[in-house]
Amino acid sequence: MTTLTHDPARTAPTGPARNHWIPRLGGPVWLVWRQHRAAFWTLIxxxxxxxxxxxxxxxxxxxxxxxxxPTSRKSGGLPPEFETYVNRLHSIGSYLSYIPVLAGVLLGAPLIAGDLETGTAKLVTSQSVSRLRWLITKLAVPAAMLALSTGVLTAVLTWWWNPLKGLSDALIWTSFFSVTGVVPVAYALLTFTVGVAVGLLLRRTLVSMVVTLGIVVAIGFVWDELWRSLGHIMSVSTDKGVGPGAVRPELPVQAEQQGQGTYFLTGSGDRLDWTTCLDQVENDRAHTACLESKHVIGWSMDYIPVSQMQTMQWLGAGIMLAVAAAVATFVILWGRKRLL
Structure with a gap:
């Protein structure tokens, strides 16, 4: 009969107990975190x-x-001191608008260019890790950190701005379109992937950062020029004439006027530029006769209402994310064949 004995040397822990429920990084994820931990902790x-x-x-x-x-808030009669709080909100919003620039230049451009320049990429891909896995991890970990940090910051800014909308002309929604909601996250991911692609192609960190800065500035210019086209322009008009005493159309609250200003509206529904008959404006009778000859019956104005803001933001963010996904796909496909 065999007697079972207890061996304390085999069952007793040799060190402090570990919390196995805590997730532990390993493989390429751990390597990417280790490489860029200074940038990640800075983001956090x-x-x-x-x-x-x-x-x-x-x-x-x-x-x-x-x-x-409470009545002063509804009537717009807040004291001048309120502008101090408005300026603080604008200042924080302007600081957050630099996130896409920093994401592309400081995080994206050096990401792979630095590894190519120092030889780290060659060392990593010579191990058991495939190029595909390394590239995907290299993109995914910083992108996740960037999306998290940007999303939290813009969510808090949106939470700050929401109860103040409509209390001041300086708080119009168009001033916060690109720094609230989902747009900043998509914008940062776009410039990040563009920076990574530039670094992969140029293979030099400093040069990649400079070129990325130029591209990000160009992207910002194009975005500023085109984002209003994501909305559906609406019109408001009058048909009570344009002479003395005639009331011009009034825009809805928080709506942003579009176009050149107020147009003349004709009886057929056509619109004429406000410069129509401008050469006769000094003579009231001649000016009135000129407008009547063109069958002008009132004014018309174009605008985008604040109700379209979220739809426009999601549409713009979707376009940015689609472009970012295309750039990321290019990085992976190009990197698999020409990384070294």
């Missing part, structure tokens, strides 16, 4: 600092509004 620190600052400033703003007469 900047996110936390930004959140704390915005929460504090929002609290001050809401305390100020709570101390005001």
């Amino acid at each position: 620190a900047a996110m936390l600092l930004g959140v704390l600052v915005m929460v504090y400033l929002r609290g001050q703003t809401m305390d100020f509004l709570a101390a005001q007469d």
